[in-house]
Amino acid sequence: MPLVTFNDILPQARAEKRAVAAFNVANLETVLSVFKAAEALKAPVIIQVYQRLFKDERASLIAAMVKRLASESDIPIALHLDHGESLEQLRAAIAIGYTSVMIDGSKLSFAENIALSAEAARISHDAGVTLEAEIGHVPFGDGAIELSTAAEAEAFVAKTGVDALAISIGTVHGFYKQAPVLDIGRAREIGEKVGIPLVLHGGTGVPEDQLRLAISSGVAKINIATELQSLFLKRVAAELAACGDTFKPVDLCIKPVEADVQAYVRAKIRSLS
Ligand code: 13P
Numbered sequence: 001m002p003l004v005t006f007n008d009i010l011p012q013a014r015a016e017k018r019a020v021a022a023f024n025v026a027n028l029e030t031v032l033s034v035f036k037a038a039e040a041l042k043a044p045v046i047i048q049v050y051q052r053l054f055k056d057e058r059a060s061l062i063a064a065m066v067k068r069l070a071s072e073s074d075i076p077i078a079l080h081l082d083h084g085e086s087l088e089q090l091r092a093a094i095a096i097g098y099t100s101v102m103i104d105g106s107k108l109s110f111a112e113n114i115a116l117s118a119e120a121a122r123i124s125h126d127a128g129v130t131l132e133a134e135i136g137h138v139p140f141g142d143g144a145i146e147l148s149t150a151a152e153a154e155a156f157v158a159k160t161g162v163d164a165l166a167i168s169i170g171t172v173h174g175f176y177k178q179a180p181v182l183d184i185g186r187a188r189e190i191g192e193k194v195g196i197p198l199v200l201h202g203g204t205g206v207p208e209d210q211l212r213l214a215i216s217s218g219v220a221k222i223n224i225a226t227e228l229q230s231l232f233l234k235r236v237a238a239e240l241a242a243c244g245d246t247f248k249p250v251d252l253c254i255k256p257v258e259a260d261v262q263a264y265v266r267a268k269i270r271s272l273s
Pocket of ligand 1: 024082083172173174175200201202203204223224225226227
């Protein structure tokens, strides 16, 4: 089937108190692994691409692969630009077939974030794609967390018309030094004020019980990048080490890696459904 937008999968997920997993892919093997895992479970999935990969041909080559795989499948797949930096980047993603985009104004002032996200929503909706935006700030690594508030969430959604809202309730991007404790009370308050699907960035390393509580509060999309990509790289390194001085062609070396990444993705999708 053709690629779908967030509106085809996330409102229903929120209503049914489950989340659609959104995996950050970066190459053929990560795309194939995510696709095959979702296909095996007949589960909807979001394949997302970080904004840096739009700076060369990677994002459009990944789009071609994902469109081709989706056309031969009957699972709903959304293809999403993650952490879009500018309206130009959103337009470029839409032009190459991304069905959903994120504008990340989370480092701007609240008023500037509203203005940018409202314009991004207009551009996205005119093109028939969905928009995610972020309030508060989920940092990368050691940066400072800025928690989202229910009042800001309510005002932001009303003034921008975004389709999905990323909230900051205690996660960060990347590995944690110690497991996080999410502010579930805050997530609940936001979920009560805002009816659209909420998004949790920084899914790596968050304990499953915390994720389930976030889902019961209205989170319908959970982003996972570090855990998946780190597993991929570590397994490639292990396969290479196992070869010793013997050369193994790339496809043969990576086959067992793909199997392990698929198993990881299947387990993650099951745990969020
Ligand atoms: P992690 O790298 O912590 O899984 O976060 C992914 C993410 O939120 C991508 O936007």
